Amino acid sequence: MKQIAILGAGPAGIEAASLLASLGHPVTLYEKESEPLGNITDKAFLFPNFADAQEVAVTMRAKLDNPNITLRCNTEVTQLLPSYIAGFQEENLTGTPVWKVNDELYDIVLLATGYTPFDAHRKEELGYGIYPGVHTSLEMEKMIREKRIINSVGDSPKRIVFLQCVGSRDEKSGNHYCSKLCCVTAVKQAIEAKKQLPYCEVYVFYMDLRMWGQGFEEMYRTAQQDYGVNFIRGRISEAGGTFDGRVQIKAEDTLLGRPMKMTSDLLVLMVGMEASKGTRELATQCRICGEYGFAQSKDPHLHDCQSDAPGLYVAGACKRPMTLSDSINDGRSAAYEILTSL
Amino acid sequence: MFSFFVIPFCLGVVALLVISILKYYHWIKQFDRKQQALVRRNILSWKFVPALWEMFRECLLHWRITKHHVLLGYMHRSLAFGWFLLIVVGFVQAMVAYPEGHHFYVAIFFNYFEPRSTVSGSAAMPFLAHLMDALLLYVFSGLTLAILKRFWSKPLGMKRTTRHNLTDRVAKGALWCIFPLRLLAEGATASIYGNGGFLVLAMGRLMQQIGMADPIVEYQFWMLYSLALGIFFTLMPFTRYMHIFTEVFLIYFRKMGLRDSNTKSGYTLFELSACSRCGICIDGCPINRELNITDIQGVYLLKAIRNKDVYNRIEDISKMCMVCGRCSTECPVGIDLEPIRRQVRAEHVKEIDRTEGYQYLKSVHSFNAVGRVAYFGGCMSHLTPSITHAMEQIFEAAGQSYWHMDGEGTLCCGRPLMQQGLVKQAEELRNLNRRIIKKSNATMLVTSCPICYQTFLHDYKLDIPVLHHSQYIDMLIQRGKIKIEPSGKRVTYHDPCELGRGCGVYEEPRHVVAAAATLLPTQEERAKSLCCGFNLGNTSIDSNQQTPIRDAALRNLLDPNPDLIATACPMCKKALTHANRVAVEDIAEIVAKQIKK
Numbered sequence: 001m002k003q004i005a006i007l008g009a010g011p012a013g014i015e016a017a018s019l020l021a022s023l024g025h026p027v028t029l030y031e032k033e034s035e036p037l038g039n040i041t042d043k044a045f046l047f048p049n050f051a052d053a054q055e056v057a058v059t060m061r062a063k064l065d066n067p068n069i070t071l072r073c074n075t076e077v078t079q080l081l082p083s084y085i086a087g088f089q090e091e092n093l094t095g096t097p098v099w100k101v102n103d104e105l106y107d108i109v110l111l112a113t114g115y116t117p118f119d120a121h122r123k124e125e126l127g128y129g130i131y132p133g134v135h136t137s138l139e140m141e142k143m144i145r146e147k148r149i150i151n152s153v154g155d156s157p158k159r160i161v162f163l164q165c166v167g168s169r170d171e172k173s174g175n176h177y178c179s180k181l182c183c184v185t186a187v188k189q190a191i192e193a194k195k196q197l198p199y200c201e202v203y204v205f206y207m208d209l210r211m212w213g214q215g216f217e218e219m220y221r222t223a224q225q226d227y228g229v230n231f232i233r234g235r236i237s238e239a240g241g242t243f244d245g246r247v248q249i250k251a252e253d254t255l256l257g258r259p260m261k262m263t264s265d266l267l268v269l270m271v272g273m274e275a276s277k278g279t280r281e282l283a284t285q286c287r288i289c290g291e292y293g294f295a296q297s298k299d300p301h302l303h304d305c306q307s308d309a310p311g312l313y314v315a316g317a318c319k320r321p322m323t324l325s326d327s328i329n330d331g332r333s334a335a336y337e338i339l340t341s342l
Numbered sequence: 343m344f345s346f347f348v349i350p351f352c353l354g355v356v357a358l359l360v361i362s363i364l365k366y367y368h369w370i371k372q373f374d375r376k377q378q379a380l381v382r383r384n385i386l387s388w389k390f391v392p393a394l395w396e397m398f399r400e401c402l403l404h405w406r407i408t409k410h411h412v413l414l415g416y417m418h419r420s421l422a423f424g425w426f427l428l429i430v431v432g433f434v435q436a437m438v439a440y441p442e443g444h445h446f447y448v449a450i451f452f453n454y455f456e457p458r459s460t461v462s463g464s465a466a467m468p469f470l471a472h473l474m475d476a477l478l479l480y481v482f483s484g485l486t487l488a489i490l491k492r493f494w495s496k497p498l499g500m501k502r503t504t505r506h507n508l509t510d511r512v513a514k515g516a517l518w519c520i521f522p523l524r525l526l527a528e529g530a531t532a533s534i535y536g537n538g539g540f541l542v543l544a545m546g547r548l549m550q551q552i553g554m555a556d557p558i559v560e561y562q563f564w565m566l567y568s569l570a571l572g573i574f575f576t577l578m579p580f581t582r583y584m585h586i587f588t589e590v591f592l593i594y595f596r597k598m599g600l601r602d603s604n605t606k607s608g609y610t611l612f613e614l615s616a617c618s619r620c621g622i623c624i625d626g627c628p629i630n631r632e633l634n635i636t637d638i639q640g641v642y643l644l645k646a647i648r649n650k651d652v653y654n655r656i657e658d659i660s661k662m663c664m665v666c667g668r669c670s671t672e673c674p675v676g677i678d679l680e681p682i683r684r685q686v687r688a689e690h691v692k693e694i695d696r697t698e699g700y701q702y703l704k705s706v707h708s709f710n711a712v713g714r715v716a717y718f719g720g721c722m723s724h725l726t727p728s729i730t731h732a733m734e735q736i737f738e739a740a741g742q743s744y745w746h747m748d749g750e751g752t753l754c755c756g757r758p759l760m761q762q763g764l765v766k767q768a769e770e771l772r773n774l775n776r777r778i779i780k781k782s783n784a785t786m787l788v789t790s791c792p793i794c795y796q797t798f799l800h801d802y803k804l805d806i807p808v809l810h811h812s813q814y815i816d817m818l819i820q821r822g823k824i825k826i827e828p829s830g831k832r833v834t835y836h837d838p839c840e841l842g843r844g845c846g847v848y849e850e851p852r853h854v855v856a857a858a859a860t861l862l863p864t865q866e867e868r869a870k871s872l873c874c875g876f877n878l879g880n881t882s883i884d885s886n887q888q889t890p891i892r893d894a895a896l897r898n899l900l901d902p903n904p905d906l907i908a909t910a911c912p913m914c915k916k917a918l919t920h921a922n923r924v925a926v927e928d929i930a931e932i933v934a935k936q937i938k939k
Contacts, residue, residue: 125725
């Protein structure tokens with residue numbers, strides 16, 4: 001029986017583990033946090049159908065109740081090396097390398113270490129961590145979930161401004177790529193905010209709105225037509241504080257070709273996705289680190305769940321920004337690839 | 343005493359003198375008014391004495407190059423000082439032999455005209471002949487190094503050397519031939535008459551043995567020697583070797599207080615020709631080091647200007663520069679490259695339409711700030727609000743009333759425009775700022791941005807003290823206005839180009855960091871510090887090119903494994919913040935966190 005390790009108990013890791021386990025293969029699932037599920041736990045509702053994220057999370061959690069799955073929480077993997085790099089001798093009969101995960105040996109490893117949200121402190125001009133009215137999209141999601149959207153002095157905000165592409169498509173921060181799901185997330189959050197605070201003005205500042213998925217374009221139209229969300233093409237150049245704890249923003253409306261100033265109770269920064277620390281370090285160790293610290297798959301079309309290292313598979317947002325449903329599908333694909341190799 | 347072979351040499355000397363004098367006359371005539379006045383005032387002053395010392399130290403001993411690299415300095419010194427002494431001792435020889443006077447060329451071709459001097463001349467003659475040979479040997483040692491450097495420059499401390507054009511190469515060839523030909527010519531004479539010092543005599547014996555002791559052979563070698571000299575001297579005013587004399591003048595003018603102005607002046611022309619194209623400016627340049635672009639450095643800028651931009655590249659050359667000032671600090675001739683680059687940029691810059699863009703200037707007003715410090719954060723500090731916040735906390739902790747001059751209506755200091763060569767527009771902004779500051783009656787100006795600090799300090803000529811916040815905080819600490827509790831964090835400090843090399847402020851920020859934390863030294867710091875890559879000076883670089891320059895600076899800062907990187911420039915802070923493993927903070931932020939309540 002081949003030994004299988006899955007690194008990261010997020011959507012991709014859980015899906016792969018449950019599929020392999022249900023077919024009778026024992027797997028060891030490593031998770032650095034005390035609880036599995038990864039980034040889903042932060043979410044309130046999921047686009048495009050506004051499904052309750054916590055219900056999805058409960059279903060995902062239930063998939064781990066399988067005797068073939070050994071879940072090791074609070075276990076951060078710091079070492080991932082194949083025998084041909086680490087130089088140890090044990091190889092199995094088929095001649096593929098044996099992988100060392102921390103101090104244990106496995107035949108097959110699935111890297112599903114995921115992403116980490118962009119640290120908004122790095123865009124200092126946007127005032128995150130300096131002005132109390134500036135939040136990230138994660139904090140906004142939490143406020144939506146708790147149904148307590150408040151400004152810096154605890155009142156209901158009269159105006160909320162969302163800013164897209166914070167840390168994605170941004171040459172200055174070194175991330176040239178699109179994080180793919182912030183556009184639709186802002187539309188989703190704008191609608192949720194309007195649902196909870198019907199008299200609040202909501203603005204979304206964007207470069208392009210990329211409504212690529214099923215139902216996204218409809219959501220965007222609904223946001224404008226039914227909820228009165230204002231979309232302004234242009235980036236915010238700087239944010240400043242006001243004496244009453246609000247945020248003053250300077251921006252340019254690039255459709256009108258005019259600079260503009262606006263004061264808002266809340267400024268929500270739609271932070272992009274970066275390779276997580278684990279992804280970056282482990283991908284570097286086993287030499288599959290691609291652009292921007294993400295893990296590189298063998299081929300984006302035909303072998304997207306395999307890597308150049310034999311016995312090492314990759315799934316989910318450790319490869320590139322991915323939505324929840326993409327990650328789940330990708331975990332399933334990786335499980336299938338692993339099964340065919342057994 | 344005459345022989346036909348002296349003619350090429352004499353013609354070369356005449357050509358050199360006539361062309362050089364004409365050129366110098368022409369350049370001096372192009373001095374602007376201020377420069378003329380300075381020359382008139384200082385030409386006969388005591389400043390000649392330190393100038394003379396510097397001329398001796400730099401033109402002959404090449405002291406600054408020696409400080410850069412010992413062997414490279416030796417090479418330059420042996421060629422310059424060695425040759426100089428050869429000429430001086432040659433004249434001494436001729437004077438001893440002909441106390442009643444002689445033609446000037448006799449000193450150069452002394453062994454030919456006076457072959458019997460060491461045998462039957464005065465007692466000093468053999469000594470002088472040996473001295474001459476020792477000097478020739480000294481020059482040879484330098485020549486060997488120069489030839490080595492041509493093919494393998496690393497042992498002489500240079501990773502890259504300058505690419506020269508054809509005339510420079512021909513002149514270099516002539517120069518390299520002069521000394522071996524001299525030895526051969528003197529050896530040929532010695533093979534017949536047995537005169538000369540130890541080296542020449544040995545050469546003479548060798549030539550005798552291989553049957554070259556023949557007056558015709560001797561004449562040929564002297565002719566070749568004279569030709570090499572003649573070619574070199576004739577080419578000198580048109581090649582980089584013009585620096586030999588020009589540097590002497592440049593040193594004198596600089597000691598008189600002359601500096602570059604906003605437009606090309608006579609002084610600039612002296613600087614252009616004083617560049618020896620040694621190429622020392624190339625290795626330190628971040629654009630060479632990180633981007634491998636090796637044709638835009640100071641030496642190529644000056645070369646392109648001097649050659650009237652025959653390849654039509656001068657605009658690209660002038661723009662592709664971080665204006666970090668590293669080249670100017672390393673230039674052994676002390677040429678200030680930034681103003682020259684700015685002059686070229688100004689010649690090629692497109693005028694901007696100011697009618698709409700400058701509308702906002704009308705809305706910026708003064709504020710009554712009697713007895714207060716005017717605080718100018720600068721445009722970049724608007725993008726790094728934690729710095730201005732920290733400064734506000736520090737002002738409050740020190741009990742100093744202040745006026746945040748650009749807190750609301752932001753006015754640019756003008757330096758970014760200045761760097762692009764938009765001199766007039768920058769002047770407009772300066773005038774406006776000057777008026778606002780004057781009207782406010784503020785007693786001191788403190789700025790957080792070294793870019794602003796540099797122009798407030800050098801270009802504004804304000805009648806109140808101008809301080810960068812590192813200097814201001816240092817002053818507050820020293821006078822006990824604020825008390826700081828050291829945090830014990832291990833910190834490396836990044837010298838901003840504009841503050842360090844630009845204004846010479848290296849110590850104050852270090853005092854401040856040392857007061858609030860533990861300061862760690864880095865490999866390349868102070869005048870040798872690395873550019874953060876995001877300097878406003880370069881508008882033709884893209885972010886893919888900026889990042890490797892920044893990463894090099896980060897590598898240097900992260901090498902001692904610090905807990906925190908400190909800097910004193912909002913621009914550097916923004917640059918270093920991305921792609922780092924360690925937090926980056928301005929010294930004001932570090933201090934504000936450690937103030938004892």
